[in-house]
Amino acid sequence: MENGITFNIQKFSIHDGPGIRTTVFFKGCPLRCEWCSNPESQIKNVQILHDQSKCSYCLSCVVTCPNGAITHEDNKIIINEDKCVGCLTCVNSCPNRALSYEGDYQTIEEIVDICMQDIDFYEESGGGVTISGGEGMSQPDFLKKLIAELKKNSVHVAIETTGYVKKETFEELARELDLLLFDVKHYDREKHYNGTKVYNDLIVENLKWAIDNGIEVLPRIPVIPDFNDSLEDAEGLAKLLVEVGAKKVQLLPFHQFGEKKYELLNRNYKYKNKKALYPEELEEYQKIFLDKGLNCFF
Template sequence: MENKGIIFNIQKFSIHDGPGIRTTVFFKGCPLKCKWCSNPESQLNNIEIHFDESKCSKCKTCVSNCNQNALSLSDNKITIDNKKCIGCLKCVSICPNKAIENEGNYKEIKEVIYECLKDKDFYEESNGGVTISGGEGMCQPDFLKELVLYLKKENIHIAIETTGYIEHNLFKELAILFDLLLFDVKHYDRNKHFEGTGVYNDLIIKNLKWAIEHKINILIRIPVIPEFNSSLEDAYQLSDLLKSIGVKNVQLLPFHQFGEKKYDMLNKTYELKDIKPLRPETLENYKNIFIDKGLNCFF
């Protein structure tokens, strides 16, 4: 049987997901449930339905045609019960106003490779390549490995955005395949990490240490989140942790609200709805703490 993976987006001409011009392949499914996640559609490892109220005429065509009774209309809004939904996408196909769409599709390896190879000339001219994002690509290890090995035969630079929260032996098997790990570090304190993400950070730090010891090319990325890890004390503690492990390069990602609307469309609660975004200019002192510790820190 052809190896298939569940993908929710393939984004062309990316310039923020590694060096050069890149194609970013977004894998669906993530072991973390970060409260600030800007891609909430990436968290579940199955097809989801989202609803855009601004396009809906309240005709109830989707409700009356759902064989699983997964859709209902209440308070002038379509609600989707993900426990009942089987991802048949009938509601998507029959909605007259395209108010219902799906997040995620099962794709064969050859489909993803075809899309990535379209822009090979741009990769070569810009020293770019392909980045695996998500979600967490390592949660689909067989599909990921086959895809990466094929692209490497084409001499394409491959990066992955990873949470680092992967069973250690599996992480060791997969991490060595990549030219660059864009490795998220969210907190130094295991209990605080659990509060924000739903998992402890022990495994993440273990995998990070192993990757550095084995001289894998790594860029640490820290999402700076208000009331979670944005204080100067947090910067001191994070920089001490990273320096002790042997980290050299750190990118700060100031909190933003670009994904806010997605929560409503997926009928999910967004706990950080009223939190103001952060800007680089307000985090200069935060950044300088890392620099003073000898780390190459930038936005």
């Protein structure tokens, strides 16, 4: 039976599409956004996390790892993700539970069973299931089968996508979905690359195709300090959305929900201690979209 890899299934979500929803987080993403709130989603493998506050540095993890993927350097436990196979020997041998992991291989049947536990809430609220990530389309064959099984139960299926997906794959999957929550991060391809490590050409192409083909799309802009939060940026983004035929856009102010995860993954976080943004601080920013005739909301 085919497995996909997820890192969370969150029930009673109310910010990932209409109504009450179950959000299924897929592991794997082609972007490397500097502000990513789910850094554990980027690699499509099981990942080991280390909590220094719980660690006694007994080094049992270093000794027991069968692949030599763990070392002790500068009073830090270092996990080599290229060597780690996700066997969880280290996690199971840690006496202080300083090690944990992200990533579970699940079957379509297992995911559908969890999602269908809340079918009554979907029906009453106009909700459903949202595929997130990472990139929701990062496991296309598995996703296509999952959508088909959910549709057998008349479940509304949305997806959160970066849009950075091979054109043929994107078009095939988008046709099967009820709603695309489509991230639009920057209008300038070079600045987009600087913040995400990919250019935005394919993203814009896929966004326009989806709108032109009558698929329900909600463009969403994560408003990030020092990346796309200036009024000039708002002008450029609004112009782009008008050009591709968008009618509405949701603004997602920067938050710090993912900061702790970088520490657990032993990764530097460019936005550490950066102040969160709030809707009341972005009224001028929002007005630029409204003035362009876009239904802009938070």
